[in-house]
Amino acid sequence: xxxxxxxxxxxxxxxxxxxxxxxxxxxxxxxxxxxxxxxxxxxxxxxxxxxxxxxxxxxxxxxxxxxxxxxxxxxxxxxxxxxxxxxxxxxxxxxxxxxxxxxxxxxxxxxxxxxxxxxxxxxxxxxxxxxxxxxxxxxxxxxxxxxxxxxxxxxxxxxxxxxxxxxxxxxxxxxxxxxxxxxxxxxxxxxxxxxxxxxxxxxxxxxxxxxxxxxxxxxxxxxxxxxxxxxxxxxxxxxxxxxxxxxxxxxxxxxxxxxxxxxxxxxxxxxxxxxxxxxxxxxxxxxxxxxxxxxxxxxxxxxxxxxxxxxxxxxxxxxxxxxxxxxxxxxxxxxxxxxxxxxxxxxxxxxxxxxxxxxxxxxxxxxxxxxxxxxxxxxxx
Numbered sequence: 001x002x003x004x005x006x007x008x009x010x011x012x013x014x015x016x017x018x019x020x021x022x023x024x025x026x027x028x029x030x031x032x033x034x035x036x037x038x039x040x041x042x043x044x045x046x047x048x049x050x051x052x053x054x055x056x057x058x059x060x061x062x063x064x065x066x067x068x069x070x071x072x073x074x075x076x077x078x079x080x081x082x083x084x085x086x087x088x089x090x091x092x093x094x095x096x097x098x099x100x101x102x103x104x105x106x107x108x109x110x111x112x113x114x115x116x117x118x119x120x121x122x123x124x125x126x127x128x129x130x131x132x133x134x135x136x137x138x139x140x141x142x143x144x145x146x147x148x149x150x151x152x153x154x155x156x157x158x159x160x161x162x163x164x165x166x167x168x169x170x171x172x173x174x175x176x177x178x179x180x181x182x183x184x185x186x187x188x189x190x191x192x193x194x195x196x197x198x199x200x201x202x203x204x205x206x207x208x209x210x211x212x213x214x215x216x217x218x219x220x221x222x223x224x225x226x227x228x229x230x231x232x233x234x235x236x237x238x239x240x241x242x243x244x245x246x247x248x249x250x251x252x253x254x255x256x257x258x259x260x261x262x263x264x265x266x267x268x269x270x271x272x273x274x275x276x277x278x279x280x281x282x283x284x285x286x287x288x289x290x291x292x293x294x295x296x297x298x299x300x301x302x303x304x305x306x307x308x309x310x311x312x313x314x315x316x317x318x319x320x321x322x323x324x325x326x327x328x329x330x331x332x333x334x335x336x337x338x339x340x341x342x343x344x345x346x347x348x349x350x351x352x353x354x355x356x357x358x359x360x361x362x363x364x365x366x367x368x369x370x371x372x373x374x375x376x377x378x379x380x381x
Contacts, residue, residue: 011199013199014196014199014200017192017196018196021192022192022225025188025192026185026188026229026232029180029181029184029185029188030177033176033180034177037065037066037124037175037176038121038176039065039066040066040067041067041068041090041121041125042067042070042088043061043067043068043069043088043089043090043091043092043125044069044070044072044073044079044082044088044092045058045061045069045072045073045091045092045093045094046073046075046079046092046094047094048093048094048095048096048098049094049095049096049097049098049099051098052099053098053099053102054094054098054099056136057094057098057110057132058072058092058094060132060135060136061092061128061129061132064128064131065128066124066125066127066128067090067125067129070087070088071088073091076091076093076113079091083113083115086115089114089115089118089121089125090112090113090114091113091114092110092112092129093110093111093112093113094110095108095109095110098110110129110133112126112129114126120176170324170325177236178236181233181236181238182233182238182292182319182323183290183292183293183316184287185229185233186229186251186254186312186315186316186319187283187286187287187290187312189222189225189226189229189251190254190255190258190283190286190311190312191283191286192225193218193255193258193259194258194259194261194262194283195279196218196221196222197214197258197259197262197263197266198262198266198272198275198279199272200214200217200218201214201262201263201266201275202272204270205357207357208350208353208357211263211349211353215263215346218255219252219255219256219259222255223251223252223255223256226248226252226254226255227248227251229251230244230248230251233323240322240323241322241323241324241326242321242322242323242325242326242327243329243332246318246322246329246332246336247318247319247322247323249336250315250318250322250335250336250339251315253311253315253336253339253340254311254312254315254339256342256343257311257339257342257343257345258283258311258342259346260342260344260346261279261342262275262279263345263346263349263350264345264346264348264349264352265278265279265349267348267350267353267356268352270356283310283312285306285310286310286312286313289303289310289313290307290310290312290313290316291307291313291316291317292320311339311342314335314338314339315339318335318336321335
């Protein structure tokens with residue numbers, strides 16, 4: 001440990017990657033999603049009807065925990081600027097004759113405008129408004145059916161003849177932090193491991209054993225951070241129904257596979273800047289192609305190919321199966337077996353380094369030069 005700290009003290013960049021960035025980025029990611037669910041998202045409203053029914057609808061929308069009506073605008077044009085600058089995330093519009101249409105059982109629509117680029121925000125607002133509209137519909141039709149049938153249960157059943165009851169297998173509270181942290185932290189881990197591996201190979205290795213020592217050292221360091229990541233997720237109360245040891249093995253293998261790819265790339269390029277650019281292109285799409293936010297069943301050929309070429313996609317499959325679904329050990333070992341082929345990059349990288357070192361050996365160079373010279377003067381015929 002003393003030699004480790006002395007080495008890091010002479011390499012400030014590695015000190016940042018090994019010690020500072022894992023703690024700083026993990027804290028930042030957790031701080032972003034610590035609220036778990038989006039609350040009090042600012043929205044606007046336009047009430048063209050200005051009736052008691054429209055005021056009741058706006059009151060119920062504002063009572064939802066996900067949204068908060070910050071301002072009521074006189075027209076849609078007045079709200080466009082705030083919607084464009086994200087001063088409000090959505091705009092609810094109640095049309096003219098809203099109350100009269102309800103009384104005459106004519107379809108009365110409440111319109112919602114929001115920017116679909118804000119995926120989480122748009123989904124949360126749309127879900128909150130759907131719940132409010134469903135409650136208003138049930139309340140309206142239950143009152144009308146109760147007058148006819150004089151039976152509350154029958155009136156409710158006629159008002160909502162079909163309703164969905166979704167029982168989630170995991171993450172029952174729809175905790176968005178649990179959904180994102182379990183993906184973002186492994187993605188961050190592999191990117192930092194790749195950066196550190198590139199910096200360790202910045203100075204060209206003088207032997208094959210040096211390559212293995214740097215590779216093993218980097219894998220152990222970020223394997224330790226991977227175990228800390230799993231411990232943090234477990235202490236946050238997230239599901240861990242399968243084998244913890246299998247997840248530890250998968251995390252170590254994830255780091256080892258990423259480092260193997262970096263060794264192969266650096267052995268070919270021998271340029272730190274080019275290697276960083278290639279690794280950035282390779283690892284940056286991990287969040288999209290890991291198979292969590294973008295299911296593999298919905299991917300086209302190129303996206304699926306890229307997903308299968310990323311170690312993180314196999315690791316996330318292992319994590320979901322073990323942590324959330326309590327998958328069998330045999331199934332988990334099968335996923336780990338699919339990750340082992342990435343270690344072939346390590347073998348190829350070491351082979352390329354060996355050939356470069358072999359060709360740069362002065363004895364080999366002098367021998368090749370002597371062999372290239374003629375063995376004597378040719379006699380003229």
